[in-house]
Amino acid sequence: MSEFKDILIDQTTRVLKDYCNHEVIEAADNTWPDALWDALAKIELPLALVDPDAGGAGADLDDVGALIRLSGNFAAPVPIGDTMVANWLWSVAGGAPVAGPVVIVPDSGSICTHDSAGRSTTLDGTLCGVPWGQNASILTVAGNTLILIPAGGDAACEQQHNIAGDPRPDLTFFNVTLDADHTRPLPEGWDSSTLEEYGALIRSAQMVGAMDRALALAVEHANMRNQFGRPLAKFQAIQQQLAVAVEQVASAAAALDGALAATSNSADFGFAVAVAKVITGRAATSVAAIAHQVHGAIGFSREYDLQHVTRRLWAWREEYGAELLWQRRIGKRVLAGKGRIWDFITASGEDQKI
Amino acid sequence: MSATITFPAVSLPPQTEEVRRDVRAFLQTCRDDGVFTPSGNSWAIFNAEFSRRCGAAGFLGMTWPNEVGGHERSMLERYVVIEEMLAAGAPVGAHWVADRQSGPQILRHGSDAAKALLPKIAAGECYFSIGMSEPDAGSDLAAVRTKATRVEGGWQITGTKIWTTFAHHSHYIIVLARSAPQTDNRREGFTQFICDLSAPGVTVRPIVNLAGTHEFNEVVFDAHFVSDDFVVGAPGQGWDLVTGELAFERSGPDRFLSAHTLVEMAVEAADDDDRSAEIIGGLVARLANLRQMSVSVASMLEAGQSPMLEAVIVKDLGAVFEQEVPDTVRSMIDVAPQMGGEGLAREMAHSVLHAPSFSIRGGTREILRGMIARGVGLR
Incomplete structure (x- = not known):
């Protein structure tokens, strides 16, 4: 860094x-x-x-x-x-x-x-x-x-x-x-979807940040809140759910980093962004649900901060294309290519343009 | 503390593309010669002819030094070789364990006598099994009861290992055994031994799995003798060595490509409509994401780091993905699974029947998630 x-x-x-x-x-x-x-x-x-x-x-x-x-x-x-x-x-x-x-x-x-x-x-x-x-x-x-x-x-x-x-x-x-x-x-190399791709990249990054927060709040709550004489964090049922949230945030952050690392004027930028929007959108659904479940009633109150990030997760996953739109774009490209999807995944540049 | 785990984005270096072309050409030749037909879960398919060809082509022991038969390539070059083989549904099962974990363990912690096995592993002629699980020690590995007793010039092993893949084909098995009495720390007092599966005092009994396939075995050791130079590491080091290898074992492309042959066949059979495109796009996005995370872990390993938690995350996410593939395919195309034969119907049957094992082998889902929870400060 x-x-x-x-x-x-x-x-x-x-x-x-x-x-x-x-x-x-x-x-x-x-x-x-x-x-x-x-x-x-x-x-x-x-x-x-x-x-x-x-x-x-x-x-x-x-x-x-x-x-x-x-x-x-x-x-x-x-x-x-x-x-x-x-x-x-x-x-x-x-x-x-x-x-x-x-x-x-866009x-x-x-x-x-x-x-x-x-x-x-x-x-x-x-x-x-x-x-x-x-x-x-x-x-x-x-x-x-x-x-x-x-x-x-x-x-x-x-x-x-x-x-x-x-x-x-x-x-x-x-x-x-x-x-x-x-x-x-329109500058060289841009097309009608360029702005939408940047919009999707911005919302993906915001979602990862919001998930960082939702997860941190849930972990903190699980460690602080006592029921049945011990912290929620001691219960395997809670641990297993939060582990899934950790995995989801990690996968979303990885997809975001992949899109940020993709050269913005390279032909495969759109695919990297599409992956990021699909993965962060999916993760947002899962992480918001788990964070609320772990928080119990307190997380459902207006005065507690969790709703600031979870309501944004639910909103942002729709903006600049929900998962379904980007999945459709990737899928249409793969179907049109007629080759193995493995060849598409391991390709770069023009061969991975969606 | 932040509970977010980072997987830095890594692009594969240009020389790996050369390796990729070589592997693809090699696999094409093997298919043309009738050595294999593509199948899912192919690291559980034993094919010695394929393994020998891999050895001859320089695709085994890739990262090891030349003097033990290795090829001194990078982890990322090896990564590309194995991802191409798994994506092609190639039968890597015979050499899989030896190349992935037994060989590297011997290279780092073995005696000269043990290292003499490495050229044979790299040639695709010497195969290993894993001797960890026991009838009373599954997820709770510290409950291992197989006993190693000190004798003149070595150790005597007595006990039973179970769920041992390909013990009926392999030459050796690395056995985790209790070599000192249990103390307050249950993880102390373990040692790993290289046992010759054809030697006296070793009995291998088949266990057929629910798909009707014989992969598993029960292996019984009755006063089986292991000489001192077939001890891996120092006596008492067993637990650390076993857990140290798990990052290698858990983060590879084998953890999300088990159902890949089915994915490719389903895409080929899919209608060219929006609904199919949406489902396929979802599969491609998840695969690309998992692959990126897995490459990131390979790069951390290459840099000498120990990405335990990262590897666990890739394995659990990968197992969820590959287990969901059959149902995802069912939501896209109409195909009745069929035993035997070739093609989509056979592949569907194979994936449905093997899927339950994906979240058990290499650490159950519950154990992995417990490790993740502990890793972010819960418990």
Whole structure:
């Protein structure tokens, strides 16, 4: 682990400990947590992944993956992972990074028309379930064009929430025109699923972080709580369940690390991300269930912190493609290839493109 | 403390791809020559001809020094060889135990006389069995009662081992025996002995498994003599040696590829529709994930670490996966299992009938999960 990564983790942990407590998370469903976001912005996380030449900190995807995982661990009710990645992607395409929150909507083709000279883009229609859509800029793709829709003002917002209570409003645009500063040609090697893959990678990292927390809370509870004159941790029935949770978190963390290690411009990146989203989604279901079972009634209460991470696990496993979508993509590729699945699993590069 | 166990992502070095091509070509030749037809659970299939060919091709004792018949390759190169063989359903059972654990133990802890067996193991001509379980010592290995008594020039072994795979074919068995009276620490006083299965004082009786196959045996030792130079390690070191080897035994691709032949056949037979794609995609994602974790453990072993807990996690997750394969396939295609013959129906029968053993051999699920719980601070 690099020293730079240690510093980033240390700084981010301190900010989250100070600004992402129970009350902040509970209030965030209808109030943008200004203090938390400002503290994250102050340590320059929104530009962490952006190249230093473009004004960023030049962290790599592995560093930032650790920070996103941390944000999941604290159930942070802000799109900090989304922003770090979206700003980087936008800057790679030649755009100027944004200081405020940025989120990803993989495809807006159905509401976008580009003028024939390629100088402007008009938005007309509704984007559903946009993360923090009333506060964030939106990075999206329509056809071969990458678009950054600026935050605020130009859309009618109908508030919706995911089951964690995080804002996922529907935004309706009425003939909103964006100039050429807000569009870029899709960079070499990207395609219509690139943004969705990064979205899935972000949610996978958040889920691993949330699972780290759910497991740690369950282990701590099992060691502290006494029944029948001894800690729950002494009961084999409890040990066996928590061992399964440990295995699930470990497998999810391994899948995440595999995706973070995959070269982002390599053809097999999509497969690594698909594996990560499938494995973290499956693990999320299992770990949330076990953590609740081990906690008994206390875990079902609003005032106890477990629900902050388990409700997010249930929400995040659906976002940017549930397990089924990514499984279908992998499976279709394998069926189309006609070869052994073993050859596909052991391949790399173009031979493992989904 | 954090309860999350880490498996750093490792990419296989480029030279392993050369090895992979070599193994695939070798396996193709073996199939063309009629040496084997692919089958699941193939590390429980005994085929001496295949093992001799593996030896001649340099695929056994791969990481051992040249002077004992080895090939001084890396653990990751060996990893690629065994994953390719298992994925191809090749019958590695004859040499499996000798190559995976007996040989490495002898290399590290054996006398010169014992090391003289290594070239034969590497040639695919000398096979070993594992002598741990007993009628009253299964998961509770410290209950082993087979007794080793000091005699002139060596030890006399008396007792019974059970569930001993291929004792009726193997040349040797490494027996864990009590060589000193039990103390407060039940794990003290054990020693491992290399016993010649053809020698006087050893009786091998068959135990047929539920699939109707003879793999298991009961092995009875009646005052069987073992000379001092066939003791593995020092007397009293038995427990440490046995547990030290478990990371090697538990994390390999054999722990999630037992039903792989069925997976490949099912994919070939599947309809080209969304539902099949979703099920196949799930299998591929889990396999890729398990393989990545298993490669990560191989890389830790290569680096001289002792990833006990990591190996246990791979084994338990792998056993759950390979046990679920038959039912996953049943949810995708309609196939009635059939005994005998070849193809999907036979493979389904084989996998259904062998699946119960996947979470028992090499440490039961309950024991493994107990170790994991202890490893993260429960108990």
